[in-house]
Amino acid sequence: MADTQGIRQQASVAALADAADGSRTPMIRLRGISKQFRKTLDFAGRLAQRLGANVRDEIVHAVDNVDLDVFQGEVVGLVGESGCGKSTLGRMVAGIMPPSSGTIEWKGRNIATLPAAEAKAAKLAVQMIFQDPYASLNPRMRVKDIIGEAPVVHGMVPSAKLDTYLDAQMRRAGLDPAFKRRYPHQFSGGQRQRIGIARALAVQPEFIVCDEAVAALDVSIQAQILNLFMDLRSELNLTYLFISHDLGVVEHLSDRVVIMYLGRVVEAAPAEDVFASANHPYTQALLSEVPRISGRKRAFSGVKGEIPSPLNPPPGCHFHPRCPHAMPICREVAPALKEIAPGRISACHLNDQA
Amino acid sequence: MAPTLEVRGLRTHFFTKAGVLKAVDDVSFSIEKGKVLGLVGESGSGKSVTGFSVLGLVDPPGRVVDGEIIFQGRNLTGLSEEEWRKIRGRDIAMVFQDPMMTLNPVLRIDTQMIETVLAHEKVSEQAARARAREALTQVGIPSPDERLKAYPHQFSGGMRQRVAIAIALLHRPALIIADEPTTALDVTIQGQILYEVQKLCRDTGTSLIWITHDLSVVAGLADEICVMYAGRIVERGPVDAVLDEPLHPYTRGLIGSVPSRNVRGHKLMQIPGMTPSLLNLPPGCAFRTRCPRADDDCLVEPAITEPKPGREVRCYHPHLLDTVA
Numbered sequence: 001m002a003d004t005q006g007i008r009q010q011a012s013v014a015a016l017a018d019a020a021d022g023s024r025t026p027m028i029r030l031r032g033i034s035k036q037f038r039k040t041l042d043f044a045g046r047l048a049q050r051l052g053a054n055v056r057d058e059i060v061h062a063v064d065n066v067d068l069d070v071f072q073g074e075v076v077g078l079v080g081e082s083g084c085g086k087s088t089l090g091r092m093v094a095g096i097m098p099p100s101s102g103t104i105e106w107k108g109r110n111i112a113t114l115p116a117a118e119a120k121a122a123k124l125a126v127q128m129i130f131q132d133p134y135a136s137l138n139p140r141m142r143v144k145d146i147i148g149e150a151p152v153v154h155g156m157v158p159s160a161k162l163d164t165y166l167d168a169q170m171r172r173a174g175l176d177p178a179f180k181r182r183y184p185h186q187f188s189g190g191q192r193q194r195i196g197i198a199r200a201l202a203v204q205p206e207f208i209v210c211d212e213a214v215a216a217l218d219v220s221i222q223a224q225i226l227n228l229f230m231d232l233r234s235e236l237n238l239t240y241l242f243i244s245h246d247l248g249v250v251e252h253l254s255d256r257v258v259i260m261y262l263g264r265v266v267e268a269a270p271a272e273d274v275f276a277s278a279n280h281p282y283t284q285a286l287l288s289e290v291p292r293i294s295g296r297k298r299a300f301s302g303v304k305g306e307i308p309s310p311l312n313p314p315p316g317c318h319f320h321p322r323c324p325h326a327m328p329i330c331r332e333v334a335p336a337l338k339e340i341a342p343g344r345i346s347a348c349h350l351n352d353q354a
Numbered sequence: 355m356a357p358t359l360e361v362r363g364l365r366t367h368f369f370t371k372a373g374v375l376k377a378v379d380d381v382s383f384s385i386e387k388g389k390v391l392g393l394v395g396e397s398g399s400g401k402s403v404t405g406f407s408v409l410g411l412v413d414p415p416g417r418v419v420d421g422e423i424i425f426q427g428r429n430l431t432g433l434s435e436e437e438w439r440k441i442r443g444r445d446i447a448m449v450f451q452d453p454m455m456t457l458n459p460v461l462r463i464d465t466q467m468i469e470t471v472l473a474h475e476k477v478s479e480q481a482a483r484a485r486a487r488e489a490l491t492q493v494g495i496p497s498p499d500e501r502l503k504a505y506p507h508q509f510s511g512g513m514r515q516r517v518a519i520a521i522a523l524l525h526r527p528a529l530i531i532a533d534e535p536t537t538a539l540d541v542t543i544q545g546q547i548l549y550e551v552q553k554l555c556r557d558t559g560t561s562l563i564w565i566t567h568d569l570s571v572v573a574g575l576a577d578e579i580c581v582m583y584a585g586r587i588v589e590r591g592p593v594d595a596v597l598d599e600p601l602h603p604y605t606r607g608l609i610g611s612v613p614s615r616n617v618r619g620h621k622l623m624q625i626p627g628m629t630p631s632l633l634n635l636p637p638g639c640a641f642r643t644r645c646p647r648a649d650d651d652c653l654v655e656p657a658i659t660e661p662k663p664g665r666e667v668r669c670y671h672p673h674l675l676d677t678v679a
Binding site for chain 2: 223
């Protein structure tokens with residue numbers, strides 16, 4: 001059941017990608033990517049199992065059969081609430097975490113089967129910027145080492161020229177090179193995030209995965225960092241996978257938006273379309289809850305219910321217990337991602353009725 | 355009608371080894387019955403310390419050094435700890451950002467809620483339990499009887515925050531101070547909490563101070579907004595007026611920093627630089643070094659003026675429409 005659905009889903013997305021751009025190979029192509037986290041039984045658990053107790057390994061399907069294409073120069077926003085698997089997906093794209101199944105292609109070639117040297121180059125070309133600028137920088141390293149270590153190790157800069165290279169990297173991220181002998185704790189949150197950005201850019205990547213990169217920052221600092229991302233994009237011709245729970249930020253930056261719910265992609269479309277007319281009930285609910293400065297004294301409504309545990313997701317469409325339009329079929333059959341308009345896909349049974 | 359709470363010239367300073375930190379410096383505002391006041395500012399602006407000061411929760415080395423906190427006609431500054439205890443929780447309640455700051459992880463919800471009721475009122479345990487149950491229903495927790503017997507870790511983040519709000523509601527306080535209560539929550543859960551809070555203010559006439567860094571949450575909820583910067587209120591006014599026609603350059607920068615529909619794909623208007631350390635504020639207007647309109651006048655601390663009826667601003671060069679023309 002799950003397999004056939006997977007194939008259908010894959011077929012439709014591939015068709016969509018071809019329709020959107022038949023000639024270009026995407027920079028990153030994910031096909032049927034899944035990630036499971038398994039909590040194995042401890043000794044007591046195994047013993048209880050022997051004795052006939054109903055305990056089993058707990059499996060979290062963090063990411064469930066996801067297809068995604070990101071083209072050169074594009075900013076793809078990946079949106080979802082906590083536990084939807086967006087960060088796990090980002091980590092797999094960045095090569096930090098191997099997928100449990102599925103393939104990742106880098107410029108048309110499967111990363112898993114690349115020769116070692118090319119695999120390394122591909123990995124280096126994808127860099128990640130993390131959410132927490134406090135946890136993602138080694139507190140015992142000076143800024144010059146945090147930013148300068150990788151380019152030297154990978155032979156991009158001879159150590160003799162490192163100083164000038166460092167200055168350029170720091171200036172580009174909006175940091176004063178005079179501070180390069182300082183430690184991370186001597187910087188504010190916004191500056192630390194700039195250090196993280198400079199570190200990622202120092203190895204001259206082509207693709208950046210931003211995992212909630214502005215979520216921990218104050219609004220005025222967030223605006224500075226978002227502007228920096230946009231400047232860098234045009235300056236260095238970067239491609240972004242921008243992961244965020246903040247729809248306002250995603251709307252601002254992205255060309256295309258992918259919405260995830262409990263490990264699955266529920267909708268993907270160009271940003272204008274999603275924000276103008278969301279198709280999936282979950283996307284609609286999400287959009288109606290985004291607080292906006294323009295929405296004064298409005299009546300909040302709230303999607304009913306909570307996000308179910310990914311340990312035990314509801315059968316059929318994961319969103320059906322909270323969905324205002326749920327039908328009997330939604331409880332049994334998971335809807336496949338289908339093209340609803342050129343360049344737009346959505347996984348909802350409602351689209352079959354029309 | 356007298357306001358529920360009136361704060362006049364509040365100053366809360368922290369006497370640290372590195373010097374006197376003026377976390378709250380000359381803050382005045384008031385809030386009417388059943389109204390929502392949004393206290394907006396970035397980290398270190400003193401918004402939370404303002405909330406703590408109103409509840410008498412400032413610990414050494416911090417101290418409320420000046421000002422009046424008049425709650426229902428009574429000045430709260432200089433109350434003894436015993437008198438404070440009678441007010442906290444009964445007349446003024448607080449909801450924190452992290453509900454686990456309110457909840458004891460090793461006690462069941464009913465124990466904690468009944469204790470709260472009995473702390474201020476002599477009622478039977480059954481009556482207290484009934485009140486607890488009613489409060490949980492009020493904040494939209496399904497099957498409250500079973501949930502009363504649960505421990506905090508058995509609740510999700512959004513549910514815990516509801517329980518914290520329910521505890522704040524137990525005594526039907528005249529004023530609730532909510533310090534970033536939805537910041538850690540997902541958007542759909544935040545929507546649910548805002549819905550419940552909005553309903554409560556409408557139904558019970560409770561006044562609410564909503565402390566947040568997020569202008570867009572306040573936009574949908576508040577009647578009035580105070581914008582704080584470096585320990586001072588720089589702008590105050592009705593929500594529509596402040597957001598549509600911000601007078602202070604900082605408010606303007608803050609609104610411009612929020613990504614919104616009309617600037618999609620364009621650069622955001624950003625405020626240059628960063629918040630100065632409260633220990634090392636520039637003399638004069640604290641925003642001077644980041645302000646596009648600053649000049650030599652700003653070397654002297656500006657006073658609060660009222661350039662338009664109902665609008666207060668602490669700036670020599672506010673963005674008034676008539677001065678632009």
